[in-house]
Amino acid sequence: MSCTVKITIIEPSLILRSGVMSVLKQLKSIPTELFDVCDLDRLKTSPSWQKPDIVIANPIFPIKEIKNEVGHPDIKCLALQNNLFDPTTLKAYDEVLSIYDSAEQIQEKLTKLLHEQPEGAPHSRRHESLSQREKEIIVCVIKGMTNKQIADALNLSTHTVISHRKNIANKLQIHSTAGLTIYAIVNKLVDLPA
Numbered sequence: 001m002s003c004t005v006k007i008t009i010i011e012p013s014l015i016l017r018s019g020v021m022s023v024l025k026q027l028k029s030i031p032t033e034l035f036d037v038c039d040l041d042r043l044k045t046s047p048s049w050q051k052p053d054i055v056i057a058n059p060i061f062p063i064k065e066i067k068n069e070v071g072h073p074d075i076k077c078l079a080l081q082n083n084l085f086d087p088t089t090l091k092a093y094d095e096v097l098s099i100y101d102s103a104e105q106i107q108e109k110l111t112k113l114l115h116e117q118p119e120g121a122p123h124s125r126r127h128e129s130l131s132q133r134e135k136e137i138i139v140c141v142i143k144g145m146t147n148k149q150i151a152d153a154l155n156l157s158t159h160t161v162i163s164h165r166k167n168i169a170n171k172l173q174i175h176s177t178a179g180l181t182i183y184a185i186v187n188k189l190v191d192l193p194a
Helices: 014-026 040-044 063-070 087-091 103-114 123-128 132-142 147-154 158-172 177-186
Strands: 005-010 032-037 054-057 076-081 095-098
Touching: 005 014, 005 040, 005 177, 014 032, 014 103, 032 040, 040 063, 054 063, 054 103, 063 076, 076 087, 076 103, 095 103, 103 177, 132 147, 132 158, 132 177, 147 158, 158 177
Parallel strands: 005 032, 005 054, 054 076, 076 095
Antiparallel strands: none
C-alpha cells in the first residue's frame, strides 16, 4: 500500500524528537513518513511536499500558530507532554501523547485520530452503512487510483465515482486518503503485506 501518513514532530529537544520518531517508525500498521523540526520557524521553511496529516508538538508552541503555519486549520494535532502543562492548554489539542505512553498506546491514539467517529455512532454501523460499491471505491482510492482510473476499473462514469466519494466522506467523516487508509485497514477492506 503506497499511502502514508505524513507526521511532523515539533519539539525543541533532539532527544525527545528522535525518541518519538524511533517509536513511530516501529508502528507496522500505520505507514508513516516522518519529518521533524525544532521550532515553528523551521516549520515555516519546510518544503510544501512535507505538509503533514498529523502534527505532534510540544505544547509550548501555541496550537493556533501551528495550524496557521501548516495552512490547514482542521489538521489533527497531538500534544507531546513531557512535563506538567495547564489542562486548558492540552484541551486545545486533539489528543495528548505522554512520554510514558507505550508504542501500543501511541498507535491506538494515532488510529483513533485518523479514524474518528461521530459521538454515539457505533463503529460497525458506520461500516455497514457503506454500500459494496463504496467499499470498492475506498480500496481503489487507497491504491492511489484517480477518479478516471476508478471509473474505468469499475465500469462507472467519473461523475458517479465523484458522487460516491462525496457520499463516503459524508458517511464516514473522513476527508483524507490517509484517514481512508486507516479505515480500510481497521475494517479489513484491505490486507497489509506481511
